Amino acid sequence: MLEQTSGVDEAGVVRWELFLILLLAWVLIYFCIFKGVKSTGKVVYFTALFPYVILIALLINNAQLPGAIDGIKFFIVPEWDKLLSVEVWVNAAAQIFNSIGIGFGSLMAMSSYNSFNNNVLKDTLTISILNSVTSILAGFVIFSAFGYMSHLQGIPISDLAVDGPGLVYIVYPQAFANMPVSQLWAVMFFFMLLCLGLDSEVVNRTFAMVEVMVTSLMDEFHQQLMTFFKRKELFVLAICGAACLLGIPLVMQVGIYVFQLMDHYTAIVSIMFLAFFEVILIFSIIQFKPARYEDYVFPPWAQGVGWVIAMGSIIWIPLGAVHTLWVLPGSFMQVTH
Template sequence: MDNREQWGSRAGFILAAVGSAIGLGNIWRFPYMAYENGGGAFFIPYIFALLTAGIPFMIMEFGLGHKYKGSAPKVLAAVNAKYEWLGWVQIMIAGIIAVYYAAVIGWTINYLGFAFDGAWGTDTKGFFFGEYLGLTSSPTELGGIRWPIFGACALTWGLTWLACNSGIRGGIERACKVLIPLLFALVLVFIGRVITLPGATVGLDFLFTPDFSKLADFSVWAAAYGQIFFSLSIGFGIMIAYSSYLPKNADICNNAAMTVFINCGFSMLAGIMIFSVLGSMAHSTGQAVSDVAGAGVGLAFITIPAAINTMPAPLFFGTIFFLCLTMAGVSSHISIVEAVTSSLIDKFGASRQKVVTVLCIIGFALTAVFTTGAGLLILDIVDHFINNICLLFAALVEIVLISWVIGLDGVRNDVNTYSDFSVGKLWAFSLRIITVLVLGYSFFSSLYTKITEPYGGYGMSDLVMFGWSILPLAIVVAIFLQKKQSHKQFQHYS
């Protein structure tokens, strides 16, 4: 076995894994999804999904990385050389996410600056789409580069380079030991202040009041599983890479459970934070909470700034909110880039410094496309197809391959050797049956929807160029990389 760098401490690894899992989606996707799918009742399928898919899948990926000591392509090649391509598909997906995710982090950095003087004004929608993004009418009408966004994206890639270039222990672990505790502290401070505002409890009632009739709708259960997979960074190589740096006697099961529970706990804190703000805004403007609730980019850059305008001490609220978004985004971006870095180092044997530097330069150059006037439109298409087609495909193929074709016994034996609690038939059943069925349903239903209902009103040529082409291109590149001779044969490491 090669001499692989290791995490400095168990706490450092868990904070890094949590930092990867906690991203912008926890803050702007989970609260609205809970509200849309039964409020308080949504937590029943959510916790069920956490126990039957989130933790089992995380244990499996931690186990694979720990057992074979490598990135996703190396692990799959170690199992069987003909499966290496799937690891590269996952890494291609991660690389694409890193490119456009950096642009969104750039927006949060700019808005952190805007919070100091309320530069978004009273028309937050007009400011975001017009003055700030300079949004064009088509994904192929690029317009000019928006230089504030360009500069913020350069800072994002610079921070990622600094963390990844410094290595696992000296860079990534050290960064996450600062970012993640500070992120939790800022969210708690924000919540502690915002729940005292008039109308905040109305927003919380709106979020948590259960609608148990929703539990009879299978799509609600599928949504819960989808949120678990989207928010845990599983299925596209990150957790395999991170766990490959664990020492031999690491407690895989406990580490996986803690990572999942901390991530999901943060999602619930984010729900309290967001709906307290929305409740306060509804109270101030005389609207219903349902009229101001939303998700995604609109929530973060239009609704929340408008809500901050209605609050006392907008500088305080704006600064903390966008600082939280920035830290959540940067910690996730570091993990995504590390997954790609680890794979290229394993395959070609180049130095970490060289790989990280080249990767960040290329990544920043590609991110520049998302700093143009068409950036949001391109990002919308790419992100939609990545999340609803590519990630589901990669996770589905991985779980079918590992649980049905290869078998779980090898991973289970390795995991149980060092963990405080063991996994057995229930763990295997959750992966082989429940997870496969839910992921299969989600992937094929999403594929059918995309075919029958073209997404977002975009032209078919735009959807093909920025959406449908991603997965086929990733597979072609993955097969090419599998055929490339590595500096050391992957399958020799086990």
């Protein structure tokens, strides 16, 4: 389906089927958020709750399949020696940061709409607990399917456990092909992914990230933007249109490599730097591994592009500090009495 090229240095052509899906995704995003955060909240009632229905239904179905118990045991029985690996802790932290939305600015953008007396502690605990419970529930669903696939293929579960897009779009659909009423489960599963794509861990990646851009620019340049666009809905349309155009490289034949490169350098490098700046940055650099897609290792120039992508968010920390020190009155050489 991807018709992927042999590497990131071979762009290929646009996959028009995927481009139309990209366009449809941004149309859905626009109509979900163009009226502001209130309309976003209404959409989330469905997109955030429906996946739970599908996950529970899939778990009930998967638990009845042969080998499912072995997969669940593989999931819940810990390998204690892994706790000694710093990489495991870094990846676990990156997963939590991405799933909750820490460091992206989306939480601050959304919280700015809260009432002044809103109970932030209650919201924080609720979201954190629900996020962890959801991750555990999804783990039972995924690994029960892994156990079933291991039973069918006669290979260890550890050889099936992969990460990245291969898990969702390659390994798991193989499990559907052998399930009763496979077409129904496949449709339900990918419809759930659509909901998660719109919602993405409580509107972090789509609604909220667009809202971050809209809110930031509107707060800073409201008069100029309204003079040009006249209405906020048109400004949101321009943001969504620009984001759609920026997504075109991802729907080319080179797209899977572009995705893996961006995901590696933003989901792990940038976010860990931004959020764990004072605690774990050092460990991230010591344990850093270059991006790769399956057996393909990105060439040095592509790794350099990845670092440029990562620095796009990292560089603002030192620049902000230097700017603040520059514009504030006083001097390092000035002695106070």
